[in-house]
Amino acid sequence: MAGTVKRNARDTHAQSQRGTEESAPIKGLLITVALLFAGTFLLLPLLNVFAQAFGKGWQAYAQALANPDTLSAIKLTLTVAAISVPLNLTFGLAAAWCIAKFKFQGKSLLITLIDLPFSVSPVVAGLLFVVLFGLQGFFGQWLDAHDVRIIFAVPGIVLATVFVTFPFVARELIPVMQATGTEQEEAALTLGAGGWRTFWHVTLPSVKWGLLYGVILCNARAMGEFGAVSVVSGHITGLTDTMPLRVEKLYHEYNATAAFAVASLLALLALLTLALKTLLEWKQARSYELAQRAAPNLNLNSQLDTPNPPQR
Numbered sequence: 001m002a003g004t005v006k007r008n009a010r011d012t013h014a015q016s017q018r019g020t021e022e023s024a025p026i027k028g029l030l031i032t033v034a035l036l037f038a039g040t041f042l043l044l045p046l047l048n049v050f051a052q053a054f055g056k057g058w059q060a061y062a063q064a065l066a067n068p069d070t071l072s073a074i075k076l077t078l079t080v081a082a083i084s085v086p087l088n089l090t091f092g093l094a095a096a097w098c099i100a101k102f103k104f105q106g107k108s109l110l111i112t113l114i115d116l117p118f119s120v121s122p123v124v125a126g127l128l129f130v131v132l133f134g135l136q137g138f139f140g141q142w143l144d145a146h147d148v149r150i151i152f153a154v155p156g157i158v159l160a161t162v163f164v165t166f167p168f169v170a171r172e173l174i175p176v177m178q179a180t181g182t183e184q185e186e187a188a189l190t191l192g193a194g195g196w197r198t199f200w201h202v203t204l205p206s207v208k209w210g211l212l213y214g215v216i217l218c219n220a221r222a223m224g225e226f227g228a229v230s231v232v233s234g235h236i237t238g239l240t241d242t243m244p245l246r247v248e249k250l251y252h253e254y255n256a257t258a259a260f261a262v263a264s265l266l267a268l269l270a271l272l273t274l275a276l277k278t279l280l281e282w283k284q285a286r287s288y289e290l291a292q293r294a295a296p297n298l299n300l301n302s303q304l305d306t307p308n309p310p311q312r
Contacts, residue, residue, distance in 0.1 A: 092169025126231025172214030
C-alpha cells in the first residue's frame with residue numbers, strides 16, 4: 001500500500017513537471033530572444049560609451065576628466081550623495097521599523113507617501129521645490145530676505161535628490177523586517193536588554209543584507225539623478241552642475257569625447273552597483289544555505305540531549 005502511494009506521488013510530480021516544462025526548441029528560442037534583447041539595448045550602448053570615451057586615446061580621456069568644471073561636477077555629485085544617502089538611510093530604517101513592527105493609524109498613508117516618488121516624475125518633483133523655495137514661491141520672499149538660497153544652489157540639489165531616492169532603503173527593509181517578525185526582539189527584551197541594545201544586536205544584524213542593498217541602490221540613483229536636479233540646479237557651470245548635467249552640457253557643446261568620458265564614470269558606477277548587488281545576493285544565499293544545513297544538526301543534538309523517559 002505504501003509503495004503504491006509513493007509511486008502515485010512520483011507519477012503525479014512527474015506529470016506536473018512535464019506540464020510546466022517547455023520543449024527544447026521553445027527554451028532555446030526564449031533564451032535567444034532574451035540574450036538578443038539584453039545585448040541590443042543594454043550591452044551595446046554600454047560598450048559604445050566606453051568606445052566613444054577612449055576613441056581619441058587615454059590622453060584625451062584624462063584631459064577631459066581633468067577639466068576644472070568636470071572635477072567640480074564630480075565633487076558636487078559625491079557631496080550630494082554623501083549627504084542624501086545617510087539621510088535616506090536614517091529615514092528608511094525608522095520608517096521600515098515602524099511599519100513592520102508596530103500597528104498604528106496612518107500606516108497605509110505612510111506607505112503611500114514612501115511610494116510617492118515612484119509615481120511622480122522627477123521633473124515634477126523639481127518644479128515642486130521651485131514653487132516652494134523659488135524667488136516667486138511660497139517661502140521665496142522670506143528666504144531672500146534672510147539671504148538663504150535653496151533653488152539654484154546645493155541645498156536645492158540635495159532636497160531634490162533626497163526626494164527621488166528616499167523610497168529605496170525603506171522598500172528594501174520593510175519586507176525583510178516583516179519576514180523576521182518580532183519574536184527575537186521580544187525575547188531580547190524579556191532577557192533584560194534595553195531598546196538600543198536590542199536594536200544594535202538583534203534587529204540590525206537580521207536586516208543587514210537588505211540594508212546594504214538599499215544603500216547601494218540609493219547611492220547609485222543619487223549619483224545618476226538628472227530630472228529633478230536639472231530643474232533646481234540652474235545649470236551653473238562649475239557650481240551646480242552634477243555629473244549627469246555635465247554630460248548633457250558637454251554633448252550640447254559638441255564635445256562628445258568629454259561627454260562620453262564623464263558618462264563612462266557613471267557607467268562604471270552602474271557596473272560596480274551590479275557587482276555589489278550580485279555579491280550581496282550570493283552572500284545572503286550562502287548564509288541561508290548554512291543556516292539550513294545547521295538546522296538539522298541542531299534538531300539532532302537536541303534529540304540526543306533529551307533524556308529517555310523512565311520505563312515502567
